[in-house]
Amino acid sequence: MQKFLFAGLLGLALSFAAGAQPVDPKSPPAFRLGDAAIPLDYKARLSIDPDAERFEGEIRIRMRIGRATPMVWMHARKLEIVSAEFRQGTRAIGVTSTSGGNEFVGFEAKGEPFAAGEAEATIRYTGSVDALSTRGLFRQKSAGDWYVVSQFEADSARFAFPCFDEPGWKTPWQLTIDAPAANVVVSNTPETSVSDTPGRPGWKRHAFAATKPLPSYLVALSVGPFDVVEGGTAGRNKTPLRYLAPKGRGAEMRWVKESTPRILEILEDYFGMPYPFEKLDTVTVGQAVNFGAMENVGMITYVESLLLAKPNEETPAFRRRYTAVGAHEIAHMWFGNLVTLAWWDDTWLNESFASWMGDKTVTAFNPEWGSAYPRNVTRNRSLFADRLATARPLHNPVLEKGDIDASFNRLTYDKGAQVLSMFEGWLTPERFRHGVREYMAARAYGSATSQDFFRAVGDAADKRDAALAAFSTFVNQPGAPMMDAVLRCDAKGAAVLDVVQSAFQPQGARASNASWTTPACFAYEAGGSVKKQCAEVANGKATIALPAAQACPRWVAWDSGYFVMRPDAALAKRNLPALAAWPDTLAVPYVNDASLMQRSGVIGLDRVLPVYKAALAHKSPGVRRAAVEALKNTNPEHVTGSAKAARAAIDRDVVLPLARQMGWTEKPGESDEVRELRFVLLPYAADYAGDEALRAQARDLARQWLRDRSGADAMMVTPILDTAARFADAGTYAAFEAEAATTQNLRDRRQIVSALAKVRDPALRPKALGLALDKRSGQEVMNGREALLFLEDATEDDGNRRAAFAYLRDNFDALAAKLPPETPGQLVRHLDRMCTPQDRSQVAAFFKDRSPRFVGGPRRLEQALEGIDLCVAAGTPRV
16 A cells, blocks of 8 residues: 555645746636645535526535645536535635636635645536536437436546546545436445435435545546436456436347446456456447547546447447447456556556457457457557658657647557557567566556656566667657568578668658667568567667578568568569468568558559469458558559559459448348458449449448338448448438438437438539528537547548638638537648649648647647648659
8 A cells, every 4th residue: 555655645736836837826826726736535416407507506615725825726617606615624714716717616714824734625616517528527318318427537626626637646435416306316336325416306415425535537426317227346346337228218228238248257357457447337329529438547438439339230340449449448447447647658567458358358259359450540550650750659748738638649540559568569468468467466556657657667678778768769769660671582592581670751751860769570481381570679770580491482571560561562562472372460561561652652553463463362351451551541642653543453453342241231141351351342342343243232222221221231330331421412302301300319410410421423412511601490400529430531532632621711710610629630640631722722821720729739730731741742652
């Protein structure tokens, strides 16, 4: 106990030291609160009616005041203070509350200042329950009933409580919630009592046990007429499990109820300790903006598309998706909740570890789900994002509010998970796990930093200094290494791989002098089998012997570590005939890296198209899927000259026959991988290969589904609807529009609205785009959350991007007023695939003065413009 408390307090001291203090204690903080006052525990009571737009609150905060001061500052946003009183010992201290801008409230002592020592504040206040955004306390309607849910990460607890809203402060919280009696009320801990609410007939008071020490962002609650599905118990401590669905939909939690106990037990086995909290509730959220699930202690929230499925909707993809996300969120109960980041600069470790652990759990849950393609999706996505000069390091200073939002990005989740996987292989899985367990045990219920974690796993492998040094090269700087590779064989058959490591630099990118120590493994053919050779590669030249080779290997590849390897022309030619027979664990990253390098102008399209063609002949559906995705991701502006004819030949001679053979409808006995290949192959063939028969079939199936939801395979609904909308005739469009105006089921609405974003007919597209602001009988066709997703889908579609951008330009102010706060700044995100100098000029001119209006907007614009620059430069590749 003393050991983890000391480590936690040391982390807090360092964290507070980073928060600059105002010179005048009466001046509001600029960003962080500092250490003038430190919370010790909270007791809060909220009165919440889901039908109402406001709530009432009372909070008692016990704190330690570090030095005499006339003013105590706390975080608070959109809260109206009704009254406040402080006590120190027997002294009652009247206070005057003062707003400190949008984020802070100050309490100034009347008369003598606050003295150093303990104090207790009692604050009564009111606040709003937002019906548009999904932060703080928000409410949403499902089938006529309102539900209130919380989302406090990263800095939104201040919408619900005046508090010290930073992650390093971990204290017990005790909540009491008053609500109308018809509602179910849940929070982080078990309910200890339910009684009538004094002075409110028809209301009940729900008291909850005090939590273990928690930061404010992990406090959670929900109120509404939920179906509560009892899930029994699971794990070493027989943890009670429950599942909360919108009223009448509890049966749709079948898979979640079946799979969650096993997920929890797999994680207990890995961490070597029981689930660390008293219970685990799984709570449904209808729609969310910029999050899909949240790891609140004891009460995880998920958007309903991750949890709810009727029997015909419970596809293998649905089951795998919940298992992966559920494993990520439940892993946080140990890594993030039991041990919490001291400050947001270590968001990456919190999220990347959960993602990495989620992948391991999925494979343990069902080994078939651990195939090469899903394991490499995050690697490919993160390398593409990390190539930008404007990419953030994983560990990056968080010095202002916009930095918090920026710390939650794809690299935070994806790159970090890949780096952890690479280092696990280097240190060995057994030693890495031992280090994780030591880290958790030493800092349980406290806070820690990424350096603490590196030391723990390094010590477990007896490589502390080496681990710290190597980790830092991937964590403290952006980018990824690239290895240029040449195979050398002598007359006696001895083989070596010469590599030169440098920064992966897209064509046209700013120069980088970053360097890495990369734990890399290389695979090669020797005597008809696959051999592996690993090495620690630094920048510059290195020679890796391939000792098992009895003759010059027929091919050389690499495992999917966090680096890119570019074979020279001779090695690329040597690899090509053998590619179709490689293990999928080698073939998928080879295809992905070819695509990444082509899209970055490192090699030309003429050089990678033969790789895609060879991959399409591979027996693994995952390898073929990677090839289809690579073809799809090729920017149309790059398909010129001889590459245009070569691409068309692959589509005509390879892709289209395979798509016609598979068809839109699954066949008995197909594997999950085959079904997932169909998901990407059929819409690609209908679009890029231009097959009118496939398009007509999609229109027919879509019309059937719009009339009767059993009219298409559940797994194929999205690609069918998307294809039908892309090539919609007037009748098909009318059917889509009618359903968008009337359908209330959120899953169905999401698919219909997303499809409408892809309508391409010049006569129909303006009507489709106009639905973002359209009203029917006084009712919006899309709410603000749906309109945001609709516009993102439209700008992501190659065929609609420019038209969608034109619609944004013409209607930006009206859209900005409708969308959730701050989100209009992210509409620039998918414009990075616009690929001409004229496109760049238009995007820059339009958003120049608008992006600063939104948190994170300037950075998003900077990255989009860099993406356009790199796309333009990739049209003239280096090789």
